[in-house]
Amino acid sequence: MTSSAAYLVPALAVGVPVGVYALFLGLVSIPYVQRFAVYAHKVNTLWWPPHNPNRPERWGFAKNQVTPFTLKTIDNQTLYAWHILPLGLYAKHEAALAAQDRSSSGGFVSDITSSLNFKLLRNDPEARLVLYFHGNAGHITQSIRPRSFHALTSVSSKIHILAIDYRGFGLSTGSPTEDGLILDARAAVDWATHVAGIPPERIVLLGHSLGTAVATVAAEFYSCGTTSTSGPYSDNGPRNTTNDATNTRDRSQKPLEFAGLILIAAFSSLPTMLSGYSIAGWLPVLRPLTYWPWLLRKVMSRIVDKWQSDQRLTALTKFAKSRGRKFNLTLIHARNDWDIPCHEDDKLFRGAVKGLVEAELGVGIDYGGSDGLEDETEEERERIKRAEERDVERAVETVLREEKGKRTAERWMGDGSKKEKERGFVTTWYDEGVTIRQELFPYGGHNNIMFYSPVPLAVMRAFGLVDEPESRLN
Template sequence: MPPYWAAALPVAVPLAIYVLFLALAANPFFQRNFIYAHRIQTLWWSDVNLPQTWGFAKNQVTPFSLTTSDHETLYAWHILPLPLYSKHENELSAQSSGFSPNIEESFNFKLLSEDPSARLVLYLHGNAGHVAQGWRPSSYHVLTETSTYHILAIDYRGFGHSTGSPTEKGLILDASAAVDWAIHTAGISPDRIVILGQSLGTAVAAAVAERYAGQGVDFAGVIMVAGFSSLPTMLSGYAIAGWVPVLRPLKAWPWLLQKVLGFVVDKWESKQRLRELVHAVKARGGRLRLHLVHARNDWDIPYHEDDKLFAAAVNGTVDGADGMDGMDPDILAEQKEQRTVRKGKDAFVTLWKDGDVQIRQELFPSGGHNDIMTYAPVTLAVLRSFALDGTAEP
């Protein structure tokens, strides 16, 4: 091999691999596999129909399925709050375990549907894996061990045991199916439902909340943890685990970056959806509790993405927001600072109120991209949404 080839190889090989990756990512099939990573999962050696494996009490969790409007079958977990489970432990543990072909016949469902004060958290997870993968069970434990909240956690189409393949439109239909099941099958009123999304799940949460707001439906709260303003914007600066850049090398050539971003199939424009959500709720005098939570040390999605989401949501309070650019950025920044409480070098809370619309942004100093789901800010956001934080204000 000529000397110049040997010298060029360390640069040429990585460059060729990167170009190949970009070429594959331009194809919708490969792109969605990269983005949703739904094939990266542990079902080969984990049985999600045995929730005790992840530390739950016997039959505290009911695995079941629900059907979407386009006839996909979604795998789901209904998780009982542990204090409620303890009151009925003998009857619950006497039931048969495993997947429930008809959850409506279970005692677990009865405890949810026949309790007029039952509160439900609809849990929308991020990309990759399934309902029980990684740290997700730990976050369920945190929310249910000492509270009265039920959890409904779903696997989107193509994830885990769910049928189909993921698309933006499809995942919105999946979350809508979960909401419809909660309201119409379980009989839980929207004011007793919190939509909680993490990472990719924040985009799903924003979309489903905006969809139902247009129908006059107000949920107890919408909580977005480690969110992003839009998928193309996020990808332009995204690095896997904070170390492996995806499109960041192309920033040196803006025209090329924009051309590549033009191939993104599923846009997930959460920024615009939040603006429309807030505007719709305010226009009809509805109630909204929107929480944006991010860890300062999130190396997957930069925390400043929440600044964009917050600004968009606040601009939704401006009259005629659908056809205007919103507040002047400098004025918004000044007013935001006036509403901000600093809680340390890398932590703050901003609360923006407009009538019965409340937009709360919290930056927490630790928690990374995933562990933050088990930290106090998320639990407090649920408490505040349900007006159970000890304050007089609902």
């Protein structure tokens, strides 16, 4: 008689992992648990005294080069922030800056407008400002963030940084949600434009990882007047007294044209990215469900924060082209990114080109206006829109197939063997006032790419501070 152990061991070997995975899926379907996992905002080093962000000198900054302060959002959350002076500008005013006494507040500045640092930003007509939106987990001084701040502020005496911790991160109040982080981005832009008085053409929106989604929605909100949240402007700037379901900004406010939107290690949308995501590059999250598409769709429908950057880029490029406005987009990714696959940039690039095609075809270019289908039945309107979408998709596929290769410069950065893993490229797409630039580098991973030369160069290029050959890859 065959021993029952012969069946028990294989059953346990299969059943236990399946049971654990099923429990994991059940837990992450709970919004609170899901957001805790996605944002990882409680994973930080604030419990360790040396990581007190009110002491920026511990991360290699000069005395009082950084001003720690707070912003208020329209829903009364308090965001912790850093204003970082460019190193060259700091050197010119070192004695006066270092003489500021911040000892009584432990380094924190309750009124940044009274500081010399702020005045050097506000009163300089040549000052540029990078609004820096970091990725998930940690806080403003964790991981590679201080090194990336150093990289950006050392290339020009004109480039300042405003970096924030989103709600629930670091010393900021609240808990993160998509709508909440959108309000956080608005608080940062409103502070930059209305308190610091920096015109949008001297502002770059820069995001890394999760921050790419936040930067993209900030660009969408201010550049073409559409958002996925509603409500008045931040307390740091003009207020819109209406709060309706249109999810649009105050139409009396002129759309802004930023110097650029720079996305490093970006993803197209959270559900799409998670469907192929692996923790540390080897432990799959939802990928096993691809064998059961119906189950994958079910699980993906439970993702509460969508972060659909590809659709937002479509809206941005469509609005810019149809209105004759400028829009400058740069996508930077490393091929060896183990966290967010580099092919996510292809989806974002496609989304941006799709907006140009829709504008060319006249698809939905009148935001908030008539779509010309008022006299049709609901069923007929849906049929017409589906047919229109199919036409757009075919047009996008055609234009990418015929044109992208012509606009791409390639280079292999290894031993000359031209292995695919060592291939980098730059694709530059111009269409009237819209520029879309995609850069792929073989190395840099998910984090280190942030302080490699491509990122500071992209910022300099957006600000018009460097004239770089289009084929440059290192």
